[in-house]
Amino acid sequence: MLLMRYCSHRFPIPCEKRLTNFSRRSWLAAARGNLSCSFAQNGNMDVSLSNNSTFSGMEDVLMGYIFGKEKATRVAHLVWKHVVQKGDTVVDATCGNGYDTLAMLKMVADGSGRGCVYGMDIQKDALENTSSLLNESVNPIEKELVKLFTICHSRMEEVVPKSTTLRLVAFNLGYLPGGDKEVTTTSATTILALQAATRILASGGLISLIVYVGHPGGRDELETIQAFASELSVEDWVCSEFQMLNRPLAPVLIFLFKR
Amino acid sequence: MLLMRYCSHRFPIPCEKRLTNFSRRSWLAAARGNLSCSFAQNGNMDVSLSNNSTFSGMEDVLMGYIFGKEKATRVAHLVWKHVVQKGDTVVDATCGNGYDTLAMLKMVADGSGRGCVYGMDIQKDALENTSSLLNESVNPIEKELVKLFTICHSRMEEVVPKSTTLRLVAFNLGYLPGGDKEVTTTSATTILALQAATRILASGGLISLIVYVGHPGGRDELETIQAFASELSVEDWVCSEFQMLNRPLAPVLIFLFKR
Numbered sequence: 376m377l378l379m380r381y382c383s384h385r386f387p388i389p390c391e392k393r394l395t396n397f398s399r400r401s402w403l404a405a406a407r408g409n410l411s412c413s414f415a416q417n418g419n420m421d422v423s424l425s426n427n428s429t430f431s432g433m434e435d436v437l438m439g440y441i442f443g444k445e446k447a448t449r450v451a452h453l454v455w456k457h458v459v460q461k462g463d464t465v466v467d468a469t470c471g472n473g474y475d476t477l478a479m480l481k482m483v484a485d486g487s488g489r490g491c492v493y494g495m496d497i498q499k500d501a502l503e504n505t506s507s508l509l510n511e512s513v514n515p516i517e518k519e520l521v522k523l524f525t526i527c528h529s530r531m532e533e534v535v536p537k538s539t540t541l542r543l544v545a546f547n548l549g550y551l552p553g554g555d556k557e558v559t560t561t562s563a564t565t566i567l568a569l570q571a572a573t574r575i576l577a578s579g580g581l582i583s584l585i586v587y588v589g590h591p592g593g594r595d596e597l598e599t600i601q602a603f604a605s606e607l608s609v610e611d612w613v614c615s616e617f618q619m620l621n622r623p624l625a626p627v628l629i630f631l632f633k634r
Numbered sequence: 635m636l637l638m639r640y641c642s643h644r645f646p647i648p649c650e651k652r653l654t655n656f657s658r659r660s661w662l663a664a665a666r667g668n669l670s671c672s673f674a675q676n677g678n679m680d681v682s683l684s685n686n687s688t689f690s691g692m693e694d695v696l697m698g699y700i701f702g703k704e705k706a707t708r709v710a711h712l713v714w715k716h717v718v719q720k721g722d723t724v725v726d727a728t729c730g731n732g733y734d735t736l737a738m739l740k741m742v743a744d745g746s747g748r749g750c751v752y753g754m755d756i757q758k759d760a761l762e763n764t765s766s767l768l769n770e771s772v773n774p775i776e777k778e779l780v781k782l783f784t785i786c787h788s789r790m791e792e793v794v795p796k797s798t799t800l801r802l803v804a805f806n807l808g809y810l811p812g813g814d815k816e817v818t819t820t821s822a823t824t825i826l827a828l829q830a831a832t833r834i835l836a837s838g839g840l841i842s843l844i845v846y847v848g849h850p851g852g853r854d855e856l857e858t859i860q861a862f863a864s865e866l867s868v869e870d871w872v873c874s875e876f877q878m879l880n881r882p883l884a885p886v887l888i889f890l891f892k893r
Contacts, residue, residue: 434693434696437693437696438713438716440874441713441872441874441889441891442872442891443872443891443893454697454700457697601879604879604880605879605880605882606880607879607880608880609880609881612880613700613701613702613878613880614878614879614880614881615699615700615876615877615878615879616875616876616877616878616879617874617875617876618874618875619872619873619874619875620860620863620864620866620873620874620875620888621863621864621865621866621867621868621871621872621873622868622873623864629879630700632700632701632702634702
């Protein structure tokens with residue numbers, strides 16, 4: 376789902392990604408060296424770079440984000456890892472092309488058959504792409520931990536069992552890269568999905584949103600989410616937002632942590 | 635400067651701060667344990683906890699921020715450490731009670747007499763408090779690396795030598811805790827100070843802003859800064875913002891990194 380978004384936002388891929396043991400000093404050098412690596416338009420290359428990246432720590436990734444050398448999605452995935460454990464149940468509310476679904480599966484699968492990813496998308500194409508990606512990336516036993524539904528994320532409560540202890544609900548809002556750009560997530564259904572997510576999320580769980588604002592209605596959708604988050608009780612929720620101020624098309628990261 | 639602000643924002647101090655080697659698992663436990671430690675209203679205690687904190691890594695601090703267990707200022711100080719090296723020259727544009735000035739001095743002082751902190755504040759009381767804090771905290775040789783000026787931050791170019799390679803300009807915007815709350819930083823002078831900072835900052839340097847919005851005019855000042863940052867060229871600047879969506883009085887973190 377994220378490939379074309381990466382392209383459309385033209386996030387630079389830092390040369391330092393290929394270095395190992397990326398230290399503070401290296402960051403300093405990178406920050407001061409003003410590296411300007413060209414962005415690969417090839418989605419697969421982008422994903423493979425992402426997978427092979429040696430930016431393993433939150434520190435490097437956050438610095439990379441602040442220094443414009445890392446993707447918002449890398450920050451999101453690392454934040455997920457701080458909440459999700461092997462064997463957990465999580466929801467990918469917007470499967471898209473399946474890259475987040477796959478990332479979640481790797482976080483919850485422990486080889487013992489525990490762990491579950493409920494994946495949903497309103498577009499059949501998205502779920503087919505997700506299923507294909509899973510077939511290429513994991514073994515059949517792991518894939519069985521993923522339950523895919525062609526359904527609007529606003530109806531997640533219809534597919535996630537009430538008894539589930541849900542640790543993460545992740546949204547990646549916008550349109551399906553490679554799909555019909557007229558079909559996008561909307562404020563009306565996203566707000567219903569957020570309300571549902573707050574109801575079914577476990578205490579100590581996280582709602583993660585990566586909001587792409589480059590499409591018509593994207594900015595309105597962001598404002599709707601910000602308004603929803605600002606109303607959540609401070610006693611029960613910690614709602615944070617990370618965004619780039621001089622990149623109007625860059626995705627906005629929102630984390631709603633349930634105490 | 636930050637003591638009363640910490641109090642006014644009632645940031646929780648997590649018990650885990652006292653633990654060493656705070657791991658991801660520990661964070662998970664903290665996140666899931668829903669710890670509710672009481673906040674110490676005593677400023678000195680708060681500072682001493684902060685100084686003794688064993689949250690040494692950006693990863694823990696960022697997680698702490700997202701999980702509502704860490705202060706925005708801790709995130710800012712750790713970001714500074716990724717840009718500032720021993721021997722560097724930096725500016726504290728708003729000394730307040732001197733806690734940021736002291737933190738910067740510790741980052742640049744290397745015992746060889748190199749490094750310099752230009753500290754300024756429009757209020758004489760603030761500089762006296764800063765000077766006292768430095769007297770209590772560092773030796774005379776280190777203190778000599780700090781140059782204090784009773785001047786508006788909008789005039790920083792009058793005190794920072796043109797030849798200087800400036801690595802960091804830090805702002806902590808609002809009023810002087812313990813001082814006259816009628817005296818606050820304002821949009822009019824802050825925008826001039828930001829313009830000055832962008833002129834004198836070295837490539838690879840950082841402008842850091844912690845914006846307190848709880849006072850009259852605070853929200854307007856934030857919007858002025860956001861508008862200024864959004865106009866900075868993407869080729870030359872990476873402008874990021876971190877904020878809490880459901881804590882209207884929580885400080886907003888803004889980093890303007892000069893490529």
